[in-house]
Amino acid sequence: MLNLLNDFVGELRAAGLPVSMSEHVDAARAIEVIDLTDRSLLRDSLAATLVKDGDHLATFYTAFDIFFATRSLESASDLLDEAGGAQTIDGGAGAERQGRQRGEGSGASSLSAQELFDLIYRALRDGDRAELARAAAESVTRFAGMEPGRPVGGTYYLYRTLRSLDLETMERRLTLRVGDKSDELDARLARDEAHARVEALKREIERVIRERLVADRGAEALARSVRRPLPEDLDVMHANREEMAQLERALRPLSRKLAVRLARRRRRRHRGPVDLRHTVRRSLSTGGVPLDLRFKPPRPAKPEIVVIADVSGSVASFARFTLHLVHAISSQFSKVRSFVFIDGLDEVTALFEGVDDPADAVARINAEADVVAFDGHSDYGRAFLTFHEGFAEQLTRRSTVLVLGDARNNYHQAHAEVLADLRYRAKALYWLNPEPESYWNSGDSIISQYAPYCDRVIECRTLRQLEAFVGGLT
Amino acid sequence: MNLNPREELAERLGLDRVPPVHFDSPGDVHARLAAHDYLSDEAIASVTYLADQLAKPVLIEGPAGTGKTALARAVADAAGARLIRLQCYEGLDESKALYEWNYRKQLLRIQAGRSEAAGAEEWTALEEDIFAEEFLLTRPLLEAIRATDPVVLLIDEVDRVELETEALLLEILSEYQVSIPELGTMRAHQIPMVFLTSNNTRELSEALKRRCLYLHIGYPTVERERDIILQRVPGISTALAEQIARVVRSLRGIDLKKAPSVSETLDWARTLVILGRDEIGNADAVATLHILLKYQSDIDRATKELLSGPRTVA
Numbered sequence: 024m025l026n027l028l029n030d031f032v033g034e035l036r037a038a039g040l041p042v043s044m045s046e047h048v049d050a051a052r053a054i055e056v057i058d059l060t061d062r063s064l065l066r067d068s069l070a071a072t073l074v075k076d077g078d079h080l081a082t083f084y085t086a087f088d089i090f091f092a093t094r095s096l097e098s099a100s101d102l103l104d105e106a107g108g109a110q111t112i113d114g115g116a117g118a119e120r121q122g123r124q125r126g127e128g129s130g131a132s133s134l135s136a137q138e139l140f141d142l143i144y145r146a147l148r149d150g151d152r153a154e155l156a157r158a159a160a161e162s163v164t165r166f167a168g169m170e171p172g173r174p175v176g177g178t179y180y181l182y183r184t185l186r187s188l189d190l191e192t193m194e195r196r197l198t199l200r201v202g203d204k205s206d207e208l209d210a211r212l213a214r215d216e217a218h219a220r221v222e223a224l225k226r227e228i229e230r231v232i233r234e235r236l237v238a239d240r241g242a243e244a245l246a247r248s249v250r251r252p253l254p255e256d257l258d259v260m261h262a263n264r265e266e267m268a269q270l271e272r273a274l275r276p277l278s279r280k281l282a283v284r285l286a287r288r289r290r291r292r293h294r295g296p297v298d299l300r301h302t303v304r305r306s307l308s309t310g311g312v313p314l315d316l317r318f319k320p321p322r323p324a325k326p327e328i329v330v331i332a333d334v335s336g337s338v339a340s341f342a343r344f345t346l347h348l349v350h351a352i353s354s355q356f357s358k359v360r361s362f363v364f365i366d367g368l369d370e371v372t373a374l375f376e377g378v379d380d381p382a383d384a385v386a387r388i389n390a391e392a393d394v395v396a397f398d399g400h401s402d403y404g405r406a407f408l409t410f411h412e413g414f415a416e417q418l419t420r421r422s423t424v425l426v427l428g429d430a431r432n433n434y435h436q437a438h439a440e441v442l443a444d445l446r447y448r449a450k451a452l453y454w455l456n457p458e459p460e461s462y463w464n465s466g467d468s469i470i471s472q473y474a475p476y477c478d479r480v481i482e483c484r485t486l487r488q489l490e491a492f493v494g495g496l497t
Numbered sequence: 498m499n500l501n502p503r504e505e506l507a508e509r510l511g512l513d514r515v516p517p518v519h520f521d522s523p524g525d526v527h528a529r530l531a532a533h534d535y536l537s538d539e540a541i542a543s544v545t546y547l548a549d550q551l552a553k554p555v556l557i558e559g560p561a562g563t564g565k566t567a568l569a570r571a572v573a574d575a576a577g578a579r580l581i582r583l584q585c586y587e588g589l590d591e592s593k594a595l596y597e598w599n600y601r602k603q604l605l606r607i608q609a610g611r612s613e614a615a616g617a618e619e620w621t622a623l624e625e626d627i628f629a630e631e632f633l634l635t636r637p638l639l640e641a642i643r644a645t646d647p648v649v650l651l652i653d654e655v656d657r658v659e660l661e662t663e664a665l666l667l668e669i670l671s672e673y674q675v676s677i678p679e680l681g682t683m684r685a686h687q688i689p690m691v692f693l694t695s696n697n698t699r700e701l702s703e704a705l706k707r708r709c710l711y712l713h714i715g716y717p718t719v720e721r722e723r724d725i726i727l728q729r730v731p732g733i734s735t736a737l738a739e740q741i742a743r744v745v746r747s748l749r750g751i752d753l754k755k756a757p758s759v760s761e762t763l764d765w766a767r768t769l770v771i772l773g774r775d776e777i778g779n780a781d782a783v784a785t786l787h788i789l790l791k792y793q794s795d796i797d798r799a800t801k802e803l804l805s806g807p808r809t810v811a
Contacts (some may be wrong), residue, residue, distance in 0.1 A: 045707050049551070052502055056550040057543075064523055067543035075706040077558055077697070077713040207804040208779050212740070215747045219719075276697065283699050 024059070025051060028069075031090050035073060038082055039253050042073050049073075062091070078273060082253055088230065089237055139165060143188065147197055147220045159227035162188055169235060180232045185225065194221045256485050259341045260457050267340065271382070273486060274344060278351030281494055295319035326423045326450065326496060327358045331410060333428030334363045334394060335401040341457035342427050343385045344486070348493055349425075350375045350384065356496075357421070362414075363388060364406035366435075367396030370414075403430060403473075404438035411441045418448040423496060426454045426477070430463075430470040437469050443476040452476065455483040455492065502551045503688065510673060510684045519576040519647075519690070520549050526575075535564070535571030536725050544712040545572060554670050554691035556655075556709035561696055562758020563714045566653055569692040573649035576690070581644070582651045583637035585658045594665055595675060596639045603627040628679040638666075641689050642675050648689045655705075656695040663705050666693075670708045717759065719746050725759060730766045740777050741766050744803075748789065751802050757789040765789050779804055 032047050050072040057068050066087050074083045139161055146154035163169070166187035167180040197217035198210075257266050301317035309315070330349055332342035346361055353359045353375070360372045369392045374384040396405070418424070424445060446452040454477040456463065456470060463470045474480045483489050507515040520526045523542040530537045530545075537545070545568075548555045557565040573580035583594060591597075610623050635643060641650040652666065669675055673685040693709060695701060717725065722742040726733060741762065749756045757765075765788045774781055783800055790796045 041703075043703070043707055049553070049710070052551055053547055056501065057547065058522070061523075063539050064543050067540045068547050070540070071544045071547055071555075071710040071712060075556070075709075075711045077715075080713060208744070208777065208782050211803050212743045212747060215750060216743060219746070280699050 024054060028054065031069070031086070032073065034086050034090060035083065038086055039256050040074065040079055040082060046073050046075070065091070079253055089233060136165075140188075140193075143224070144193060144196065147193065147217075147224060150220060155224060155227055156231075159224060159231045163228060163231045163235065167232060169232075169239070180236075181225075181229055184228055184232070190221050190224070194218060197221075256487055258484050259344060259486070259489075260338065260484065262340070270344065270486060274347060275351075275382070277486060277490055278348050281348070281490060282352040282355060284494070326356055327419070327421050328356045328360070328496070329414075329418065329422050329424045329449070330359070330361045331368075331406070331424065331426050332361065332363050333365070333401050333403070333406075334388065334392070335365045335399070337431070338427070338429050338457055341455075341483070343388070345425070345427050345455065345483075345489060345493075346371075346375075346388070347382060347385050348489060352493070360414075362410060363392050363394055364401075364409070365394045365396075365399055366402035366405055367394050368406045368409040368413075369393045400433040401428070401431060402435040403428065403432045403469075404436040404441070407438050407441040407445070411445065415445060415448060418445065420450050422449045424449045424452040426452070426473075427457075428454075429456055429458045429468060430454075430473060431467045432469050434467050437472045439472045439476060442473055446476045446478075451478045453478055453492075454480040455489075456480060457484055458482070459484060502553075506552045506673065506688060510686075510688075512686070516647075516687045518549050519572075519578070520546050522546065529575040530568075530571050531728075533571045533574040534728060535567060535575075536721060536728060537568070538717065538721055540712065541568065541714065544710055548690060548710050551710070552673075552688045554693060554709045555712055556693045556695065556701070556706060557712045557714055558695045558697050559714035560716065560756065560758065562760040563716060564759055565694040565714055566651065568714070569649060569651040569694070572690060572692070573651075576647060576649065578647035578649045578690070579644065580649050580651060581637050581641045581689075582653060584653045585655050587657055587659065589658045589662055591665060593636055594638050594662075595636050596677060597634045597636065598628070599632045599634045603632050606632070630680065633677075633680075638669050639675050639683065641691075642669065642673065642683055642685045644689070645686045647687060650689045650691045652691070652693045654696060655693045656698050656701060660702060663702050667704055667708065670705070716749055716756070719743055722746075722759065722762060726763065726766045729763050730770060733766055733770050734775050737769065737775050737777070738766065741769070744777065744782065745789070747803060748799055751799060753790065753795045753798065754792050755790070755795065761789050 028047075028051060032042050032050070035042050050069055053068040053072050054065070057064050059065060066084070069087065070080065070083055074080055139158075142154070142161065143158040145151075146158040162184055163180070166184045168183060169180055194217045197220065198214050257270055259270065262270060295318050298317045298319040302313050302315070305315045305317055306313040328349060330346060332346060333339075334342045342363065346363075349356075349359055350361070359375075360370065361375065362368055362370050371384075371388050371392050374387050374391065378384045426442075442452070454470070454473060458468070460482045462468065470480060481488070481492055483492060503518065504515050520529070523539070523546045526542040526545045526549075527537050530542070544555060547553075557568065559565055569582075570580055572578075606627050607623065610619070633639075637650070641648050655663070655666070670691065673688065674682050676682045693705075716722075719739075719742045722745065723735075723738045726738040726741055727735065730738070745757050745762050745765075765785060768785055768788055769777065769781070772781070772785075782803065786796050786799060790799060
């Protein structure tokens with residue numbers, strides 16, 4: 024068991040969870056005092072000792088499910104058998120219209136498609152866990168078309184199964200059955216209930232697929248292919264919808280924490296460097312011995328931030344996250360101005376004014392900003408020109424300019440000299456590029472033409488990188 | 498080497514016997530908490546059991562109003578222990594958390610000593626005297642350490658103190674002892690159960706996290722919330738409780754500034770019972786939504802969403 028734990032900790036670390044030595048020891052102690060046959064107790068105990076951040080739990084659970092799947096496979100099949108037995112028993116007493124299918128419970132693939140749908144529908148309607156597990160197992164057997172030995176992560180199988188099941192129709196049917204009342208509230212509740220149950224089925228199917236994959240290829244191989252990154256390590260540009268939602272959720276506490284941290288740092292730094300002149304003056308009264316050190320008053324030194332963000336399709340989500348983050352901590356800057364562009368440029372600072380939640384403002388950018396001048400393909404050169412014309416005068420030695428974008432210019436003119444002038448006027452100019460560094464300068468990416476005029480070009484693919492960068496700004 | 502954690506700790510603290518554990522199994526935790534009106538779920542019961550077995554503090558995180566503080570209180574009740582609570586706030590320091598010298602009493606003692614004939618040896622005696630336990634004002638942390646009866650120590654909202662103040666807690670969390678320069682180290686006379694709660698407004702230090710077991714209490718499932726309502730609100734029907742739980746789940750699904758907490762759910766349930774409702778209609782929901790939601794913008798949004806047409810499948 025200790026070796027197994029060792030490997031498990033290794034897997035968690037590989038997935039990005041920081042597990043310290045003493046936490047490892049705690050986990051080892053924990054498994055000595057608990058009943059190891061109780062799977063959920065084992066899971067909770069390991070979670071309590073190894074994971075110290077609520078956002079990391081999802082990653083942990085995925086790793087746990089895979090790693091300890093082999094043991095659960097047996098117990099799960101036991102469970103299924105029990106469930107099958109229970110069904111045949113109450114099948115006699117239960118409704119006669121269902122008796123037909125229930126008798127066939129034991130044969131895995133003997134159900135016809137229609138019967139399977141009925142089974143799923145019933146399981147969903149009754150919210151019966153055992154039945155749901157059976158339905159999930161059946162559907163995977165039938166639709167996933169799993170091929171042994173194929174090195175995939177299971178998303179493909181999940182997709183195939185879900186496509187064949189047409190759960191949306193199922194969800195509507197469920198909603199209709201319960202929500203026949205005219206009351207809107209009831210209707211809404213029925214919809215949410217149906218939705219929750221269908222989601223539970225999806226999770227169950229995902230679990231079954233994973234279990235079978237583990238049985239096929241072994242835990243370690245699978246762990247590598249489905250390792251689930253922490254929210255702050257997700258690649259912003261390639262996140263799917265669910266991951267996007269995860270990122271949105273992670274962003275709010277992240278920005279709040281960042282604001283608290285920065286405010287604290289500012290407060291603590293309550294005095295400036297030694298004021299030599301003043302100290303020497305004071306030292307005259309003590310015969311030239313500087314007994315009494317004088318300090319310069321703290322300088323507010325809050326930087327002004329000017330964000331120029333590309334919001335064309337490919338990098339839009341990254342720009343939104345950055346704008347959200349920067350504005351969420353805008354109290355840490357003396358001024359924040361935001362501009363967005365595709366091939367035209369528009370100032371969006373006003374959208375953020377008087378809004379409590381930057382997310383609202385970010386959502387409005389799409390609808391209200393006037394960023395398309397010609398064809399709606401990013402044109403960095405034009406955007407810089409427009410910015411230079413209208414706003415370059417307002418850049419001062421206190422302004423920090425952030426350019427967000429992948430520098431994919433669609434073969435337009437670069438106008439790097441404009442950027443050079445902006446750099447000359449401002450205190451600093453940083454370029455945040457959401458693409459991995461290896462992609463830079465490939466295709467129509469012309470980051471190398473702009474790079475000489477930037478103080479730094481930073482690869483910024485994840486929230487973690489973004490947070491680290493923004494945190495260092497003040 | 499093969500000592501169990503409690504025995505090892507007892508040896509380190511120099512206790513003559515190993516204090517007995519409070520709970521026999523996670524099931525036992527669940528049952529006894531339930532007897533004190535606290536419905537735990539699997540994770541809560543497991544971690545509480547583990548904390549008891551390993552003699553380690555538990556750091557509880559989660560949204561406000563999900564029963565973090567209530568858990569500590571329920572554990573204290575269930576274990577028949579005294580609850581000692583330290584409420585954290587910004588600016589909390591040793592003299593509020595650990596101990597303070599009762600300088601007025603010390604002053605009086607010195608003045609009383611003066612009236613007698615004073616010599617050098619007299620003063621040494623006096624100095625030893627005024628730094629005795631008699632002149633110590635114990636604050637919650639020290640009190641938990643010095644208690645001889647079983648205690649549960651609750652350090653509430655630990656995320657409110659500054660990062661530096663967290664360090665105050667480290668010694669007590671890992672060693673169950675407090676060092677007082679004038680008196681030496683005071684070790685615990687028993688093994689207190691320690692709970693820390695945090696609303697996650699800031700990242701706690703690694704050092705603190707490492708010393709604790711971690712428990713995340715999120716919003717309960719519909720079934721658990723229903724059971725909580727049934728247990729805590731007398732005279733409510735199962736159907737109404739179920740409906741309330743579902744409405745609250747739907748509300749939490751909407752993007753609100755502040756999602757309704759369990760305690761607000763309970764307030765709402767009580768209100769509906771007082772109003773004599775056994776079913777929630779549109780009108781009731783709109784009229785009483787302000788009990789669940791505390792921002793006008795949230796109320797508007799929720800009213801719109803809940804009473805709107807079919808969900809747009811994105």
